[in-house]
Amino acid sequence: MSAATESKPFPILPEAMTPRTDRLRQILWKRAFENRKDDWVDKSGLPDLSKPLPGKSELEPVIIRRARGIAAVLDALTDPIRATRTNSYTIAPGELLVGVLPMGSNGLGKVFPDYLDAAERHMASISNRSELSVVGHNSADYERLVKKGIRAILDLCNEEIKKIGPTPATNTDADKLDFYRSVIISCEAVVEYARRYADLAASMAKMEPDEQRRQELLEIERICRKVPMEPAETFQEALQSILFVQIGLRAGMDLMSFGRLDQTLQPYLAKGGRPTAEELAKAVELVECFVIKVAGPTNLTTEYLIDQDHIDYGITMGTHAWYSDQRGNVNQFLQNVVIGGRNAQGLDATVDCTYVILQAWANVNLATPGLYVRLHKDTPPALRDRVVASIARTGSIPQLLNDDIVIPGLIQALVEDGTLEQAKAIELANDYCVDGCWEPILNGKCDWTFNMINGLTLLECALNEGATLDSNPMTLRGGKRAYRTPPIGKYDDLKRALKKSMEFFVFQSAVAMYNYYLLDEFVAPSPLYSAFLGSCLERGRDKSWGGTQYILFGTVLSGLPNMVNSIAAIRKWVFDEPKYKLADVLGAFRHNFKAPDSAPPEKQAIYADIEADFFSHSPKFGNNDPSMNEVAKLISDYFAEAVAKAKKFADEVYRFTTTDPKKAKRNERLRMAAGFYGPALEDRLERKDITIAFTAGLGTFATYALMGLGTAASADRYTNDPLAMNNTPTPGTITGGFGHTLASLKAVDLSRFAAGAPVDICLEVANEMPEGRAKLVGAVVDGFLKNNCHTISITLGNTEQYREIYDLSVRAGTNDQEAARALAKWGHVIVRAGGWQTPFITMSLAQQEHYTRAPITP
Numbered sequence: 001m002s003a004a005t006e007s008k009p010f011p012i013l014p015e016a017m018t019p020r021t022d023r024l025r026q027i028l029w030k031r032a033f034e035n036r037k038d039d040w041v042d043k044s045g046l047p048d049l050s051k052p053l054p055g056k057s058e059l060e061p062v063i064i065r066r067a068r069g070i071a072a073v074l075d076a077l078t079d080p081i082r083a084t085r086t087n088s089y090t091i092a093p094g095e096l097l098v099g100v101l102p103m104g105s106n107g108l109g110k111v112f113p114d115y116l117d118a119a120e121r122h123m124a125s126i127s128n129r130s131e132l133s134v135v136g137h138n139s140a141d142y143e144r145l146v147k148k149g150i151r152a153i154l155d156l157c158n159e160e161i162k163k164i165g166p167t168p169a170t171n172t173d174a175d176k177l178d179f180y181r182s183v184i185i186s187c188e189a190v191v192e193y194a195r196r197y198a199d200l201a202a203s204m205a206k207m208e209p210d211e212q213r214r215q216e217l218l219e220i221e222r223i224c225r226k227v228p229m230e231p232a233e234t235f236q237e238a239l240q241s242i243l244f245v246q247i248g249l250r251a252g253m254d255l256m257s258f259g260r261l262d263q264t265l266q267p268y269l270a271k272g273g274r275p276t277a278e279e280l281a282k283a284v285e286l287v288e289c290f291v292i293k294v295a296g297p298t299n300l301t302t303e304y305l306i307d308q309d310h311i312d313y314g315i316t317m318g319t320h321a322w323y324s325d326q327r328g329n330v331n332q333f334l335q336n337v338v339i340g341g342r343n344a345q346g347l348d349a350t351v352d353c354t355y356v357i358l359q360a361w362a363n364v365n366l367a368t369p370g371l372y373v374r375l376h377k378d379t380p381p382a383l384r385d386r387v388v389a390s391i392a393r394t395g396s397i398p399q400l401l402n403d404d405i406v407i408p409g410l411i412q413a414l415v416e417d418g419t420l421e422q423a424k425a426i427e428l429a430n431d432y433c434v435d436g437c438w439e440p441i442l443n444g445k446c447d448w449t450f451n452m453i454n455g456l457t458l459l460e461c462a463l464n465e466g467a468t469l470d471s472n473p474m475t476l477r478g479g480k481r482a483y484r485t486p487p488i489g490k491y492d493d494l495k496r497a498l499k500k501s502m503e504f505f506v507f508q509s510a511v512a513m514y515n516y517y518l519l520d521e522f523v524a525p526s527p528l529y530s531a532f533l534g535s536c537l538e539r540g541r542d543k544s545w546g547g548t549q550y551i552l553f554g555t556v557l558s559g560l561p562n563m564v565n566s567i568a569a570i571r572k573w574v575f576d577e578p579k580y581k582l583a584d585v586l587g588a589f590r591h592n593f594k595a596p597d598s599a600p601p602e603k604q605a606i607y608a609d610i611e612a613d614f615f616s617h618s619p620k621f622g623n624n625d626p627s628m629n630e631v632a633k634l635i636s637d638y639f640a641e642a643v644a645k646a647k648k649f650a651d652e653v654y655r656f657t658t659t660d661p662k663k664a665k666r667n668e669r670l671r672m673a674a675g676f677y678g679p680a681l682e683d684r685l686e687r688k689d690i691t692i693a694f695t696a697g698l699g700t701f702a703t704y705a706l707m708g709l710g711t712a713a714s715a716d717r718y719t720n721d722p723l724a725m726n727n728t729p730t731p732g733t734i735t736g737g738f739g740h741t742l743a744s745l746k747a748v749d750l751s752r753f754a755a756g757a758p759v760d761i762c763l764e765v766a767n768e769m770p771e772g773r774a775k776l777v778g779a780v781v782d783g784f785l786k787n788n789c790h791t792i793s794i795t796l797g798n799t800e801q802y803r804e805i806y807d808l809s810v811r812a813g814t815n816d817q818e819a820a821r822a823l824a825k826w827g828h829v830i831v832r833a834g835g836w837q838t839p840f841i842t843m844s845l846a847q848q849e850h851y852t853r854a855p856i857t858p
Contacts, residue, residue, distance in 0.1 A: 040102075067185035075192075099244055101247055108309060110134075112132060137436050139256065157184050185527070195225065198220075238265055238268045263349060298367070305330060331836075336371070344431045373401070413754040442552070447533070462485065483500075561621045562716055565733070593608065622730075699757065704722045737857075741761070742786075757791065
């Protein structure tokens with residue numbers, strides 16, 4: 001991996017799009033406001049792979065069927081007749097990079113051929129999975145691609161197939177044979193996709209009257225006949241190769257991030273020295289083309305989303321009943337780029353391409369794909385300044401990661417597994433990137449999955465003897481979600497109940513992830529992605545079958561600010577300054593501070609007093625109040641301890657081989673009790689050299705509004721209202737400015753949360769002068785680093801503007817066409833959705849209303 005060996009001055013780069021990229025962006029913008037239902041590949045035109053192939057009596061293995069599905073989608077995308085409707089086989093005027101990403105997103109779903117038969121599909125549904133249960137949430141090893149090309153992968157596969165021979169000697173060899181065949185099928189499909197674009201460019205060149213454009217098309221043809229089959233040798237070749245494989249991954253439903261793109265591309269930016277000003281300008285233009293390309297499926301209106309709703313059963317990971325906020329996820333394509341940071345050896349990795357990518361993202365200024373910059377104490381001042389300038393200019397781009405907090409957390413998680421030497425853990429952690437949201441992962445080397453826990457549901461069960469605080473008359477106490485805890489008589493009882501509830505929900509998460517991992521090869525393998533992930537190729541195993549050496553299981557706790565506010569208010573008003581009975585507080589939460597008609601008249605007065613005291617006369621998280629920070633630390637301590645305890649237990653039951661017959665039998669029965677009938681992971685994979693790190697995280701993604709539905713009121717919100725977004729204080733509760741919020745997070749010790757712990761700061765910006773905006777952003781960036789925060793997004797907002805858009809959205813929802821048309825002028829307003837940037841006009845009304853109270857006055 002390339003990296004800067006010494007501090008270099010910031011190169012002078014163009015601060016505006018070229019006429020070419022400006023036109024391409026306008027095309028994208030116009031298309032994003034139209035009905036895109038015809039851009040989707042029609043499933044009815046795809047083959048039915050759930051039946052034996054013609055002339056065959058038996059179904060092929062699942063992984064082969066999945067590979068044939070990838071090939072079928074890529075074939076459909078480049079079918080000349082079908083593409084007249086889908087616009088998926090075209091080269092736009094002026095394009096330098098070609099290929100069209102298939103439609104699909106985390107909110108709208110995907111289209112893929114059926115490949116599970118009826119029995120497989122029914123049985124997979126028991127664990128909440130289907131052939132569509134592929135989210136991605138990972139990063140591909142694009143450095144391997146550009147350095148070696150697909151030919152090296154095909155050569156390796158064919159060599160391994162020769163070693164196995166026509167008749168596999170063991171079941172393991174048979175599985176490996178299937179894996180290598182599936183990789184060949186899917187990789188050859190990507191190469192064929194590129195060849196078809198070469199043919200298209202050649203045919204267009206013959207009819208092109210403009211000589212400059214004709215030469216560009218001929219160059220595109222040359223590149224498409226070379227990559228991704230062969231190694232890249234130029235900057236344009238490298239970008240085009242990555243784009244082709246990215247399209248192939250999306251065709252196979254693997255929505256994937258790009259990893260550390262500046263490190264991957266730097267060797268192609270300049271060979272033998274620093275790039276010239278002309279080379280840098282050309283590189284910026286090419287990256288602008290790349291950004292526009294991978295933002296291709298963008299929707300900027302909600303008017304036609306129902307026509308594009310392809311979410312189907314088991315669309316998500318299968319670890320649990322996933323929170324799927326479709327509106328919040330419409331433009332979440334799980335594509336992130338990470339730049340800057342340290343290299344594997346721990347040195348600063350800032351290179352010329354770091355600045356090129358940052359500049360291109362700022363010039364194009366689209367909500368997607370996401371851009372993260374890794375900062376640390378040795379980051380060159382020039383990069384810090386350019387980051388500040390970019391956020392001040394765009395209002396939201398890029399997001400920031402703090403290496404000095406993220407890296408130690410990852411090292412600790414890896415080392416605690418007991419399978420890695422410290423030096424190797426440091427090397428892997430130094431090279432981290434993020435997945436499609438904000439969760440740190442090992443760059444192109446690990447398989448990653450995670451589970452989420454609603455912190456308010458957990459807290460309700462702790463307060464209410466194991467039951468939620470719903471008002472369903474069919475239940476006596478509430479929904480029984482956890483084991484019963486003793487009644488709470490004092491604050492120490494509350495802490496004990498909280499700890500017990502935390503352990504229960506975290507243990508469920510740990511077991512669910514192991515169950516998921518031990519089952520997934522039979523439902524949703526990923527042969528194309530496995531070709532670009534860690535050690536899968538060398539081991540001959542798909543990533544769902546233990547192919548990669550490193551596995552991260554993340555457990556994410558949502559709603560930390562809400563939990564802190566409720567616990568602190570209860571401590572104050574029930575225990576420290578006893579004014580209310582806990583039963584009355586829980587009744588007020590359950591009934592949304594409105595006493596039922598059947599309640600005594602005085603009950604409403606009590607509930608109203610509780611509402612006033614809890615909302616207006618209680619301290620709130622995010623203002624650096626020591627008492628609130630103490631509660632936040634208590635919750636996060638319990639959570640981190642529960643994750644560590646759950647890992648130890650889950651490893652013992654699911655992972656390790658034991659020679660003790662009694663222990664082996666007990667572990668087998670425990671696995672069966674959880675619904676998994678099979679051997680321990682080490683026996684199943686026939687190897688022990690696998691690192692499985694459990695990581696803890698704090699956040700909500702875009703589902704903070706959805707998580708609030710069905711959740712009782714709390715000390716800072718009403719029933720069904722959104723949770724606090726990630727670790728950002730509840731809107732309207734910050735009284736001391738952003739500095740106090742960042743200091744509050746410092747007290748939590750975020751270095752323990754290797755699965756991520758973002759804060760999203762929205763600043764009320766009245767000063768439109770660039771110098772004033774930059775000064776404000778710079779203060780936040782410096783505070784972010786000084787207070788040992790983990791991840792941050794900074795949005796420069798305007799309450800009046802947000803309210804105008806919200807009011808128009810409300811009217812548009814009543815079929816007010818004038819309001820719907822008026823929304824179009826606000827497509828450029830970008831905000832944070834909890835895990836990614838998104839156009840404000842595409843958010844749900846609950847999310848928009850949340851933002852009308854979010855901006856902080858500096």
